[in-house]
Amino acid sequence: MVTLAEVARHAGVSASTVSYVLSGKRSISTGTRERVERSIQQLGYHPNAGARALASSKSNVIALMMPLRTDMYVPVMMEIAIAVATTARAHGYDVLLLTGDEGPAAVRRVTGSGLADAMILMDVELDDERLPLLRDSERPAVLIGLPADTTELTCVDLDFVATGALCVEHLAELGHRDIAFIGEAPAVYERHTGFAERTLEGLRGKAGELGVRLLHRPCDAGYGPTSATLARVLDERPGTTAFIVQNESAVEPLLGVLRQRGRAVPEDVSVLAICPDQVALQASVRLTSVSIPAEEMGRRAVERIVAKLAGRGEDEVSLITPELTVRASSGNAPG
Amino acid sequence: MVTLAEVARHAGVSASTVSYVLSGKRSISTGTRERVERSIQQLGYHPNAGARALASSKSNVIALMMPLRTDMYVPVMMEIAIAVATTARAHGYDVLLLTGDEGPAAVRRVTGSGLADAMILMDVELDDERLPLLRDSERPAVLIGLPADTTELTCVDLDFVATGALCVEHLAELGHRDIAFIGEAPAVYERHTGFAERTLEGLRGKAGELGVRLLHRPCDAGYGPTSATLARVLDERPGTTAFIVQNESAVEPLLGVLRQRGRAVPEDVSVLAICPDQVALQASVRLTSVSIPAEEMGRRAVERIVAKLAGRGEDEVSLITPELTVRASSGNAPG
DNA sequence: ACGTTGAGTCGAAGCGCTTCGACTCAACGT
DNA sequence: ACGTTGAGTCGAAGCGCTTCGACTCAACGT
Numbered sequence A, B: 001m002v003t004l005a006e007v008a009r010h011a012g013v014s015a016s017t018v019s020y021v022l023s024g025k026r027s028i029s030t031g032t033r034e035r036v037e038r039s040i041q042q043l044g045y046h047p048n049a050g051a052r053a054l055a056s057s058k059s060n061v062i063a064l065m066m067p068l069r070t071d072m073y074v075p076v077m078m079e080i081a082i083a084v085a086t087t088a089r090a091h092g093y094d095v096l097l098l099t100g101d102e103g104p105a106a107v108r109r110v111t112g113s114g115l116a117d118a119m120i121l122m123d124v125e126l127d128d129e130r131l132p133l134l135r136d137s138e139r140p141a142v143l144i145g146l147p148a149d150t151t152e153l154t155c156v157d158l159d160f161v162a163t164g165a166l167c168v169e170h171l172a173e174l175g176h177r178d179i180a181f182i183g184e185a186p187a188v189y190e191r192h193t194g195f196a197e198r199t200l201e202g203l204r205g206k207a208g209e210l211g212v213r214l215l216h217r218p219c220d221a222g223y224g225p226t227s228a229t230l231a232r233v234l235d236e237r238p239g240t241t242a243f244i245v246q247n248e249s250a251v252e253p254l255l256g257v258l259r260q261r262g263r264a265v266p267e268d269v270s271v272l273a274i275c276p277d278q279v280a281l282q283a284s285v286r287l288t289s290v291s292i293p294a295e296e297m298g299r300r301a302v303e304r305i306v307a308k309l310a311g312r313g314e315d316e317v318s319l320i321t322p323e324l325t326v327r328a329s330s331g332n333a334p335g
Numbered sequence C, D: 001a002c003g004t005t006g007a008g009t010c011g012a013a014g015c016g017c018t019t020c021g022a023c024t025c026a027a028c029g030t
Helices: A004-011 A015-023 A030-043 A049-056 A074-090 A104-113 A131-136 A160-173 A186-190 A194-210 A223-236 A248-260 A277-282 A294-309 B004-011 B015-023 B030-043 B049-056 B074-090 B104-113 B131-136 B160-173 B186-190 B194-210 B223-236 B248-260 B277-282 B294-309
Strands: A061-066 A094-099 A118-121 A141-144 A155-158 A178-182 A213-217 A242-245 A270-275 A288-291 A317-320 B061-066 B094-099 B118-121 B141-144 B155-158 B178-182 B213-217 B242-245 B270-275 B288-291 B317-320
Touching: A004 A015, A004 A030, A015 A030, A049 B049, A061 A074, A061 A104, A074 A094, A074 A294, A074 B074, A074 B094, A094 A104, A094 B074, A104 A118, A104 A131, A118 A294, A141 A294, A155 A160, A155 A194, A155 A294, A160 A194, A160 A242, A160 A270, A160 A288, A178 A194, A178 A223, A186 A194, A194 A213, A213 A223, A223 A248, A242 A248, A248 A270, A270 A277, A277 A288, A294 A317, B004 B015, B004 B030, B015 B030, B061 B074, B061 B104, B074 B094, B074 B294, B094 B104, B104 B118, B104 B131, B118 B294, B141 B294, B155 B160, B155 B194, B155 B294, B160 B194, B160 B242, B160 B270, B160 B288, B178 B194, B178 B223, B186 B194, B194 B213, B213 B223, B223 B248, B242 B248, B248 B270, B270 B277, B277 B288, B294 B317
Parallel strands: A061 A094, A061 A118, A118 A141, A141 A155, A155 A317, A178 A213, A178 A242, A242 A270, A270 A288, B061 B094, B061 B118, B118 B141, B141 B155, B155 B317, B178 B213, B178 B242, B242 B270, B270 B288
Antiparallel strands: A094 B094
């Protein structure tokens, strides 16, 4: 491995000069700079990450803590992770991948060892046990998701309350008066995942306001559970003319079951999905949807982190305004 | 931050003794060890990662290079990534997440800077431009996937040739004589992705051997392309009684289109998928499938890496034997 | 009674950077 | 003619570990 000292010798300058060329923290004459840069090129020098971290007490690494579960919103998680990695690189940071199963211990380990300068946490629960540690830690952290208490925390998330409201509003405008919400799996509500509860809050609030009847049914993924759920909904509320789906793995089953029962979309029933655009576009019917802006969430999270590491940026909750795209699955209420 | 020196002072021993307690590289008396461990606990000490890396020239980090694309096999990628992270932690390593878009430069940067001790590469193309660098590098690397030339490389992959053969064999046994293979998107073949070509090789080889007719059609994801592809297949080969699908986002569209055309599965046509078990189980028909053992691939890759870092283990190609699970989508050929 | 051995411990050097203070020297104003 | 200023450079210290060599001392065989 080539060291900074070898570069210095090759360029005929001192080690500190090479360091200042690299960091730009002191002015360097053009001639010297060029000579050093040439030596770096010729020798194929890469600064040693460990030495740099030790001397500067900055690792230039951001830790990303992902959920271990692979049973839900996989495409969203993946897109966020890739956006985080890409944005981080653009700012000169690398990304350390942690899984959620280490829990609070991972937070302690990473912040304590200086492995990373900051953390991004996904899949935050309303009363997450990692939060006290983050509040105490002097290292910046950003949550993707919204816990119950956000004091002293920085969060980035889609505004799920507004998302729920927007869905009801759209359907109400089309004349729908009886809406069913096919939600996430029961386990998601039991874990008190923030986004699921907030969506429900937004849906119920707007439904109450506009005098629309709303039926909420958690639903496991797959054809069997969806079919059963749908049967119960249609039994209890035969007048249902619109469905809102949040669980992306229930989308295709729902469309399939509706087709089986001879209910045309959007003539007989409208379907509105809360899902990534890609899912909405690849479904068997092009879905009217509120998109989950995974890329933007990942990117914003990194930008906040970078700002905080640079000493700028307060703790704050940054909610992304939902956007509804009308496609082929929603239309006027029948009759 | 608590340092090793503070732990030493607290425990009344020298710094090197604390270090040896931590590493176990020299014998320590029980009394001293316990005293040091108590001090570590009480002070909440975590060794500084940078200092450790600098002194030992080992970072205890494994880099994982993932494809940037989010348009294909997302669940597989995700499951591999999580298996890598989990297995790595179990061996005391952390995982650095790199995206493929930095290309060979990322390999140079990571190996040159000592950011990681080893690399795992996913989404390897047959003639990948990162391979020469890996062969030259003194740092261990493992590929998940199989390039054209595997000399001096360690690879882990599903045996896709055997997978293709297994699929044809199963269908031939059921009496099918006309099989259509709905492959990956055309772009995948154009990039010469190894697994796609190898699957085809296995399918064709076994089909030739058993005298079965095989039609190969690349197919983009979504209902439109799948529907069009299927129409062409049924036009050209009306006698087709079985489909093999590799592109997991074509699975549900294929089933939907078959249903629309009144072809019952498995009475009229058999469908066999090459996909993760989860996809096979959540489809509208429980699919007979050859599973893609994502978890095992990730785990094996890390185990190889760890072995190589410990000085054990040769360069070698490790192919996982495919397993076919019969479910509800395959049956005897009609007539 | 003696050297030998190994368990247990310490001190110092060194890993490859960053950063501080100090120096030189030309340019500048008075 | 003089001090002042800032651009440009260097040397040394220090970041927090690991590891080598050296030391002590009890246990052991002869």
